[in-house]
Amino acid sequence: MSRYAHPAGPRHADVLPEDNPPRPPHDLIELDPRVWPATARRVDGELVLGGVGASALAAEHGTALYVLDEDDFRARARDYRTAFSDADADVYYAGKALLTKAVARWVHEEGLKLDVCSGGELAVALAAGFPAAHIGMHGNNKSEAELARAIDVGVGRIIVDSFDEIERLERLAAERGRVPDVLVRVTTGVEAHTHEFVATAHDDQKFGFALSTGAAAEAVRRVLAAEHVNLVGLHSHIGSQIFDTAGFEVAARRVTAFLTTIHAETGVVLPELDLGGGLGIAYVPDDAPLAPKTIAESLLGIVRRECEAADLPMPRIAVEPGRALAGPAGVTLYRVGTVKDVEGIRTYVSVDGGMSDNIRTALYGSEYTCVLASRASDAPPMLSRLVGKHCESGDIIVHDLYLPADVRPGDLVAVAATGAYCHSMASNYNHLPRPALVAVRGGVSRTLVRRETEEDLLRLDVG
Incomplete structure (x- = not known):
């Protein structure tokens, strides 16, 4: 159960369960040092980890992507x-x-x-x-x-x-x-x-x-x-x-x-x-x-x-x-693919990962902090649900959170504190290849575990 005060005037706030309000709008901008890695910064609105920007990480290594602050x-x-x-x-x-x-x-x-x-x-x-x-x-x-x-x-x-x-x-x-x-x-x-x-x-x-x-x-x-x-x-x-x-x-x-x-x-x-x-x-x-x-x-x-x-x-x-x-050293980067407004209820923000790279929400009802990572936004907060691309209604990464109302396909979002029990519990559900794991330090990123490919999945299928 979340422990946050309900901010005034969110989109679709009338249907938000009173005992489970999401984190407040200031988290759209601020990076709480208790939650994010020590090197996490905002530079011109973009999330930077270990001196490497989210956009550069996604461009070099793809998404979904596990990032570990060495x-x-x-x-x-x-x-x-x-x-x-x-x-x-x-x-x-x-x-x-x-x-x-x-x-x-x-x-x-x-x-x-x-x-x-x-x-x-x-x-x-x-x-x-x-x-x-x-x-x-x-x-x-x-x-x-x-x-x-x-x-x-x-x-x-x-x-x-x-x-x-x-x-x-x-x-x-x-x-x-x-x-x-x-x-x-x-x-x-x-x-x-x-x-x-x-x-x-x-x-x-x-x-x-x-x-x-x-x-x-x-x-x-x-x-x-x-x-x-x-x-x-x-x-x-x-x-x-x-x-x-x-x-x-x-x-x-x-x-x-x-x-x-x-x-x-x-x-x-x-x-x-x-x-x-x-x-x-x-x-x-x-x-x-x-x-x-x-x-x-x-x-x-x-x-x-x-x-x-x-x-x-x-x-x-x-x-x-x-x-x-x-746990605190890890962040997962996702790219937004679909933004679906369910009128009168909430907006679903779908990303290119989900329960195959983070099963903890489905398994334990875990909570996470998530922010827009690739750019700044002055748009008002929008009540959202961050979901994956798997064929399961329970494929949810963050149940209730606020993202900027102008979040759109192609944006990057980052989920904090995913260093523990995400990569180690990852699966190939729906035959999704597992994400790469990269380390960042001093402005440089390096691959620790490479991204799986379809060839990797087919190599084990000897039928």
């Missing part, structure tokens, strides 16, 4: 590294948000480790030269081939997620004469204030071992009894797009109490505690994400206090920001 991404990575440096903690970038070879290299160059959750993500990381010892591997259903490769290349941490996986990992490690380090993923029962589909710490879901049922304790016993896996710690993740640390603090208390229980029962002091990721970003101006320093102080403080009370040494803490790095 300086913005790197700065956010450094902010997390600095925030947790005093505690000598580990910061893993959650690669599922956005992972390419270039992104993996940026992560390594900025001093972060890397989180992967499939054999494909591991392959990208290794192809980029990312040190396997600095990789953590997630997944609720890791295949034998994925686990075998993780063991063979020396992945630093494997986060075990089921009893089947414990048995599978023990057998594969024994066959190879290896002893991989593992974390047990614990579901703490904390209900994060987020969408049902991205809440991951309540008991009724597919991830991890529940504390409340005793499954987590049994998993720890089985791993400790195994000869070819080495338990080094616990992992807890409560969800995604979270704007306060209250849930993290409750989860940290519960998992730290579990460390105490493990010590009392087995005499083992586990040296590591991974508290996951999931901190939110600003998709629209009223979103209020926490600063990395605030997150670090809160999480480290609660674990330290709980360990002191239990007379346990402070474990080495790890966190896993993904969206918090990639």
Whole structure:
């Protein structure tokens, strides 16, 4: 649900749901720094990212187009590294948000480790030269081939997620004469204030071992009894797009109490505690994400206090920001193809992409900020719906927003904060080739992932 005041006199305002007003008209001009990449500017009305204008980007690379501000991404990575440096903690970038070879290299160059959750993500990381010892591997259903490769290349941490996986990992490690380090993923029962589909710490879901049922304790016993896996710690993740640390603090208390229980029962002091990721970003101006320093102080403080009370040494803490790095650094450029006024209701602005390059609106009801990107306009604001070109009525990118009333075919529009979970969740629905991903920095753009072609689509069709 949007949180914006309803401006006076918009076109078709009489039919706009009162509980879901779009962002105000000043967003037609202003670029809120909480939402847009750090280098985003208006120059003679045109959106400029990393020193490169929207029109030049579209002319060189085509549209729809994912644009990633390299300086913005790197700065956010450094902010997390600095925030947790005093505690000598580990910061893993959650690669599922956005992972390419270039992104993996940026992560390594900025001093972060890397989180992967499939054999494909591991392959990208290794192809980029990312040190396997600095990789953590997630997944609720890791295949034998994925686990075998993780063991063979020396992945630093494997986060075990089921009893089947414990048995599978023990057998594969024994066959190879290896002893991989593992974390047990614990579901703490904390209900994060987020969408049902991205809440991951309540008991009724597919991830991890529940504390409340005793499954987590049994998993720890089985791993400790195994000869070819080495338990080094616990992992807890409560969800995604979270704007306060209250849930993290409750989860940290519960998992730290579990460390105490493990010590009392087995005499083992586990040296590591991974508290996951999931901190939110600003998709629209009223979103209020926490600063990395605030997150670090809160999480480290609660674990330290709980360990002191239990007379346990402070474990080495790890966190896993993904969206918090990639999301704000990304912008998607589209070209307007059709402007259709549905009299008495709203105007539909159709672009050359849609749910195949951004499924989040259809999947989660996500909100976005969108602006006219290719020129200035003095036209009054027009209540609009930004939609894609797919054969689905739910193919919506932004449900309700204001664009200038003179928006027309050929214009470029830009949707902010699309760096996370857009490229990584893209599809070929309706056989649309997936967009290119380009990085901008210092007035130069370069292709990170090339645009797919029809030949790419047909190459896999062997019928």
